[in-house]
Amino acid sequence: MYAILDIETTGGKYNEEGITEIAIYKYDGHEVVDQFISLVNPEREIQPFVVNLTGINSNMLRSAPKFYEVAKRIVEITDECILVAHNANFDxxxxxxxFKRLGFDYERKSLCTVELSKNLIPGQPSYSLGKLVRSLGIPVTDRHRASGDALATVKLFKVLLNKDTEKDIVKQSIKSNPKHQLEPRHIDIIENLPSTTGVYYIHKADGEIIYIGKSNNIKKRINQHFTGTHAKSKKIQSKVSAVTYESTGSELVALLKESEEIKKNRPIYNRALRRSIFTHALYSFVDENGYINLKIDIADGRKNPITTFSTRQSGKSFITKAVEEFNLCQKLTGLYKTKSSCFNYDIKECQGACIQKESPESYNQRVKQLIDKNSYSNKNMVIIDRGRDVDERSAILIKDGVFQGVGYFNLNYQINNIDVLESIITPMQNNRDVQHIIQSYLRKNKRLKVIHLNEN
Structure with missing residues (x-):
């Protein structure tokens, strides 16, 4: 039994697409015995080029069922079927x-009519669905709509089955999607792990730590280690004797502890032994006219950066947003190389620091606001994040611009000065990797609570 389908999506980033329409025809090798066709509300934006291609727009989908409302029907109509689609990997x-978003593992065998066509009907100028079915004289209506494309695929599949007289190619093309089987000892280890955020330690029989990691779901992450097929996973699988863990509640605390523990223990299978997790940094300097300039450059341990980045591109993206947020000059932030005015000045979005029209005092004030926002140099502050329980919070202490460590406190316990906070903090090492972790986390989590402290 086959489930021949076509899916239309919103387009967008890989694995962030949503379904806008789905059509499934249950086919027994001779005729269609069941069918399911439905628009689907993707609960996300549809890319303009997709609207132009399919004619499906947001207004059409406003009252359409959401995926969870049609999921059961999809499971039922495809049960014990081989999924068939043109470019099956995509669908x-x-x-x-x-289904994964719903917490359900959806597993089916699959066949791709593109691959089958290349084997059974070689020499075609194109194997796109539209051109292929036209060349075979197969009528198609409602192109780029799920029902039309799925019906065309049904007709194409009939042709392919007829051509494959021995059924050898069909059998060879079926992808079974087998799961890597867990060993009994691996299952025992996983059963005792929580699905919480924290740091985990993989040990050999003699207790030696061979790998340290961080995850928002420790049980799931260890399961991935134990079912992985690449070389490092297989080595871990063969040597693991036990897994211990520390729940942190906060992803930031987990990142900080993972970094420190890897440096301290130097496990043999951690790639994070590299010297640094950041490659670029934001620096400032004052030019001959008295203006503070900003520059993204390769990270230099001898210099004191404002903040750091994992890639040059992330640094450039940060500066681009900062120019808009703080009304800075493109030329003085290194985004626009010119000897005269920057582009933003020409469109009246820069106040003219690039040609000394705005005073250095006025311009530098906004630059200092940017620096102050993205650097915790000389500051006394505590970052409040999730705790390990509902009534608990984590605290990351920074004193005089130096990371001190992390601790936990009950929601009923008021934290208002450094002396009180230091009593619950577990001291940790301060280094450039830690600074990068904290600054990156603060940039990505805009709503994180940050309290500036008094010393008394």
């Missing part, structure tokens, strides 16, 4: 992703 991936 199958989209379905698996949608």
């Amino acid at each position: 199958y991936r989209i379905l698996k992703t949608e």
Whole structure:
């Protein structure tokens, strides 16, 4: 039994697409015995080019069922069926992703009519669905709509089955998606792990730590280690004897502890032994006219950066947003190389620091606001994040611009000065990797609570 399908999506980033329409025809090798066709509310934006291609827009989908409302029907109509689609990897991936969002592992065998066509009907100028079915004289209506494309695929599949007289190629093309089987000892280890955020330690039989990691779901992450097929996973699987863990509640605390523990223990299978997790940094300097200039450059341990980045591109993206947020000059932030005015000045979005029209005092005030916002140099502050329980919070202490460590406190316990906070803090090492972790986390989590402290 086959489930021949086509899916239309919103487009967008890989694995972030949503389904806008789905059509499934249950086919027994002779005729269609069941069918399911539905628009789907993707609960996300549709890319303009997709609207132009399919004609499906947000207004059409406003009252359409959401995926969870049609999921049961999809499971039922595809049960014990081989999924068949033109470019099956795409449709199958989209379905698996949608079910994964619901916490359901959707597994089916699959066949791709593109691959089958290349084997059974070689020499075609194109194997796109539209051009292929036209060359075979197969009528198609409602192109780029799920029902039309799925019906065309049904007709194409009939042709392919007829051509494959021995059924050898069909059998060879079926992808079973087998799961890597867990060993009994691995299952025992996983059963005792929590699905919480924290740091985990993988040990050999003699207790030696061979790998340290951080995850928002420790149980799930260890399961991935134990079912992985690449070389490092297989080495870990063969040597693991036990897994211990420390719940942190906060992802930031987990990142900080992971970094420190890797440096301290130097496990043999951690790639994070590299010297640094950041490559670029934001620096400032004052030019001959008295203006503070900003520059993204390769990270230099001898210099004191404002903040750091994992890639040059992330640094450039940060500066681009900062120019808009603080009304800075493109030329003085290194985004626009010119000897005269920057582009933003020409469109009246820069106040003219690039040609000394705005005073250095006025311009530098806004630059200092940016620096102050993105650097915790000389500051006494505590970052409040999630705790390990509902009534608990984590605290990351920074004193005089130096990371001190982390601790936990009950929601009923008021924290208002450094002396009180230091009593609950577990001291940790301060280094450039730690600074990068904290600054990156603060940039990505805008709503994180940060309290500036008095010393008394």
